[in-house]
Amino acid sequence: MKNINPTKTKSWQILKNHFVKMQKVTINHLFKKNKNRFVNFSINFKNEIIFDYSKNIIDKKTIYNLINLAKETNCIEAIYDMFYGEKINVTEKRAVLHVAARYNKTSFFLKNKSIYNNIDSILEKIEYLSNNIISGKWKSYTNKKIKNIINIGIGGSNLGPLMIIESLRAYKNNLNIYFLSNVDYSQLINITQKIKPEESLFIVSSKTFTTQETLTNFISIKEWLIKNIAFTNLNDLLSQHFIAITNNINAAIQLGISKNNIVPLLSEIGGRFSLWSSIGLPISLSIGFNNFKRLLEGAMEMDNHFFTSPLNSNIPVIMALISIWYSNFWKTETEAVIPYSNDMRFLPQYLQQLNMESNGKSIDRNGNKIFYETSPIIWGDVGTNGQHSFFQMLHQGTKIIPCDFIASVIPNFFSQNHHNKLISNFIAQTQALAFGNIKNNTHEKNIYKLCFGNNPSNSIFLRKITPNNLGSLIAFYEHKIFIQGIILNIFSFDQWGVELGKQIANIILNNHFEEDIKNNDSSTNGLINFYKLFN
Template identity: 70%
Template sequence: MKNINPTKTFSWKKLKNHFQEIKKITINDLFITDKKRFENFSINFENMILFDYSKNILNQKTINYLVNLAKETKCFDAIYSMFNGKKINVTEQQSVLHTALRYNNLNFFLKDKKIYNNIDKILEKIKNISNDIISEKWKGYTNKKIKNIINIGIGGSQLGPLMVTESLKSYKNKLNLFFLSNIDPDQLISIINQINPEESLFIISSKTFSTQETITNALSIREWFSKNINTNLNKNIFSKHFIAVTNNINEAIKFGIDKKNILPLLSEIGGRFSLWSSIGILISLSIGFNNFQKLLQGANKMDYHFFSTPIEKNIPIIMALISIWYSNFWNTETEAIIPYCDNMRFLPSYLQQLNMESNGKSIDRNGNKIKYQTSSIIWGDVGTNGQHSFFQMLHQGTKLIPCDFIATAIPNHNKYKNHHTKLIANYIAQTKALAFGNINDYICKQNIYQCCFGNKPSNSIFLKKITPYNLGLLISYYEHKIFIQGVILNIFSFDQWGVELGKKITNYLVENINKNIQKIIKYDDSSKGLINFYKYFN
């Protein structure tokens, strides 16, 4: 990738001057002057996803300058490098291969057959384990069928599978899914109170097999399991109830996992991009391997669009450019993700990690301190619930907050189509109200407190229906949006050293707090006070 400071480009300077012109123009003005604005500022992707960005404060000149910014920062060079396995994760000297996990043609993208052979073997293992458990061929040590799947993992090892399995709940089979991520014992206790060890399969998901929260929870589960079975724990019993997803095969074996129950995790796959990998075993168990494959196929289709479509019609790149437009020229600080689909309620949390862990950086690829904005703060909630809480601020508050509204045209349940019609009416009404407000209405002229001034930007993302394939499309294009933002903003999106620092300090603190010393006199004054308060009660 080229290391180009975006603020030094000709396009950035043009955008700064252009901003002074367009900041006085309203969204309403833009629609009045362009009678085909929706047609000109929307992209229909194969009737599977409609991306409408017409309700943004931008015109064709804005788009032209933004497109030129992408060109000046050599976006397609970076895309080519990622898809062809170049070591773009420079600080860790690794390739970035999550797109290789969803390939469907060896002549497309990466040309390394060895990697594809490894991926094929992993997929075959996911398929076999999934089919054996779903068909009840795989049974527990007392010959009872497996009813409960407990995923022990955190971060990408939890958020990805949780978001996908909940989003695709209408495809879910009879297996009960549980996610044990938090080190807080309340979550652990809540789960073990609901399950029978004889009917449960535990998946320990950790790339390094050393993540503190995951291994602590896994050790506690192993202890609970051995105490609650009616015989002595042995390797044969353990192998019927525990599997691992990891890059550290040796540590998993030391823990007691049978080698045949270990699904390898490629080192080139970051946690927040890992749902397509062996981490996806939970998705496959929940919706079946065939549907898991459709999820991969949808993502691959968006990969192809991203790789081969000119910038002007490239959905992920346009989305990335719009985000940069607001954060760096309008000085917005946050973006709201609002899915009008209850099953997709975990999407904002998933995208929060994907975006903020990737692009929450303040040092550029040249090693210099950054003086412009990188990652926005990502937050959100499911509609219509949000309309009765934070939407008040969106409509009448002092913050300018770009929003992504996401909905599905075809409901999951036709029996309640009336509900879905009202849901979609709310979805469209909110984007309309944000954009145009009510300043011309009689009620606003009579009472200033009821005025909504509008001119609040949003994107509308309309899926045909929530299916594994379409969800794959959606996730993939958010992944690529975030990657392109990182490319243009001249940062490394695939490391997360800020996360690592907290882990190191935690491990040091645990060791010291556990020492049999009544008062700790090390550390800064605040940390010392907090430790001493804790030790007073323990």
Template identity: 55%
Template sequence: MKNINCMFTKSWNDLKNHFQEIKNIHLKHLFSIDNNRFEKFSIKFKDEMLIDFSKNRITEETIKKLINLANETKLKDGIQSMFSGDKINKTENRSVLHIALRNRTNYKIIVDNTNIMTEINIVLKKMKDFSKLVINGQWKGYSGKAISDIVNIGIGGSDLGPYMVTEALRPYKNHLNMHYVSNIDGTHLSEVFKKVDPETTLFLIASKTFTTEETMTNANSAKTWMLYYFKNKNFLDKHFIALSSNIENVLKFGINIKNIFPFWEWVGGRFSLWSSVGLSIILSIGFHNFEKFLDGAHAMDNHFYETDFNKNIPVLLALISIWYTNFFRSETEAMLPYDQYMHRLPAYFQQANMESNGKSIDRNGNKILYDTGPIIWGEPGTNGQHAFYQLIHQGTKLIPCDFIAPIISHNKLGKHHLKLISNFLAQTRALAFGQTRDDLMKDLHFLQDTNKDIKKILNFKICQGNQPTNSILIRKITPYNLGSLIALYEHKIFVQGYILNLFSFDQWGVEIGKKLAQNIYSHLNNNSNNEYYDVSTQGLIKFYKFFS
């Protein structure tokens, strides 16, 4: 990949000048001067999804200049490098090939002289066969009973991804009960123990290295809990599955080699749900639906790889995000799914984006002087409307928002969905166009309220509007469409990181806290002297020990 400092490109300077020209223009004006604005700034994907980005503070000239930035930083070369299996994760000397996990054709992708597609398809076949046994009741526990509950133990991408997908695709769920444990807080695992029967529970331990502290602490506690009931370690084979690349560590834990579903070093944790880490997804919705999920993502991969930038959905959304973060100096982006099943989508992409692009050192090893990853947050609508939308409408922050909604609901309950979509459409319109003093004066209901002094409260009701949004309407949340949506955002994150000259696929900032925690644990566990630490940490440790 090229290591180009975007700040020193001609296109970046052009964008700075363009920003001065456009920064005070209201969305009302942009819509008033162009009746074709929606057609110019919206794209359909496979007749299943519509992405409307017309309610952004952009013009055709903005998009042109942003695409110039993509071209000047050699984005096309970067995309080619990832899809070709080049080791673009330079600090760990790894390829980045989650795109290969959903490419189930005969196409070759060579990594270290090996066609990884062969290995991928072998593992997929193993997951298919295993899931069939469990779902059909042929896989028995130690007492001869069929499995009824699946407990996925992981953290980060090994938890957030599978959990998010199984929740989003709950309408496709079979009879198996799914549980996800991630937190090292014993409460998380203890609460699951209360719900499951050891005779009919299967544990999936998801850890690439099989050394992750939180995951292995929970895994060992689960093993101890199970051994209390069946005493014989040989029965572990019936109840423990490993999703890992570290065969040696898995065997030391006591899991049979036949129960290992591998994945590879070129699979990043936050992009691992497409790999064997997605076994819980398969056990929840069946392998056939998982194949459709992969196919949807692969379709978006092809769109991203083949489509010109001016019609390329992930590229355009990434460029618009860079536009706000670095020129309007917005600090956050809200992800607002108007679908209760997708309630974990913001949390998943909070990790995917912030762990990928939360960096301050560029690919040249230099300190960065521009803004990189935004803060990602959000909640399902309409809950958020009665919580934080107030700040978006009338606060002092510019917060670009992505609104996501299905057209067809899985649950046709009265007029619920019609009202939900009405709120979806109303909020994006209100954020864009606002409510002026003149609008309020025309509101007859407002004028008829004789119990209030209109002049005193008028200013409090004004909403300036001009708040940017993307609207993503999806025909229905199916496995295929969810796969496409997730892949869209994955590629958006890649484009943001590439143009901003980041290594998006490492996460060294996560390591420092882990190492410190190990040292502190040793002090707490052995009750040793803690003078090594700062006075604040010493004081906290002393207070903890007083009650522990």
């Protein structure tokens, strides 16, 4: 993987000149000029997903120049490096293996084939646990069937499984799945008020088994369980009610988790990319192991598309390039993700972490300060809710905000009346953003009603929200973010910035709550001392 400053490439300079010309072009003009624009600027994936990028301020020359940028920054070589298991997570000296979690021993990927043995054994354990718990064979300490699964984890150990389970609500079984992530005690109380301890199983998900929020919640839940279930053997109680997912097996054992109840997590799989791994156990418990496998298979199919497709017909590559086009040449600062599915309401939040934790960097792979844009700010909400809040700014505000609109042709919960109205809004909003209400030099006479259009968007239309299609969609975004990181010359698979706040929080927790504090900045001192007035 080569370290190339993108702004020093020939393609970047050509794109700067090309941008000057494209500033004067409108989406309306582009459609009038090319009657086949949808065909030329859309990609059909397996007849299951349509990616329409025609409503962007781009032409064939834009894509040609952006593809050359991808070539100049050695994207193809970087793709091979990730799939072949090279240590592209350089700052942590690790390979990046979330892709490997979706494959089996017959795969042509990875030089180190023994990794697949570990992956297979983890999948076997997920299947075994899922089947036993869903069927009712796994009993609680008081010989009750498990009805409630509570996942204790934060970040990727929370958002990924939560987003998938909610998106695939139509596939859910009889188990109730709860997510305990926040160290705010109110979330723990809210969950424990809804469940009975003798019918509940807790999954503690932490790669290092040192995450403060997760361990604090785990210890408090353990105390709650001990208080509410009469027992004669503590180890038996814990073994019937706790499972751990971690890379630090010894730490989990020391905190009371039975060794038989620990599912390993490979160190080479980052948290925000980990839903395909043992972190996905709650997904398997919610929708069944066979559907979990279909989720992996859908991601694998997108991997194959990403690995084998030419750059100019490669969905993740095209999407990454369009994002770079806007953030670095149009100087847009944000991107909105708008799923027209209430079940997919956590997708914007999930993609926020996936993108901003990966590419929110200001030092390049050469160790130099960056003076171009890396990660856009990702935000969004479900349609049609967003239409009655922030869409006003999208249509008439002063900022250009590229959007991804996502919907399914066939709903999982069917009402023709509801769905026709939902999809009409999905399609209409992209049309209104692109073309506004100015046509043939005539327009709304009331100036305050004018919508000038020329606001870009991608439309992603799934045939149906299935485990397979959702797996493809999420892998699509993973690879988009990877390509952005490669072109922008940053390390996408570490997150050192997250650690600083944790370190300072521990210092404050351990040293600053016992006496009058004077040795920090005046703001920190003032806030700590105000807190201590009431505690």
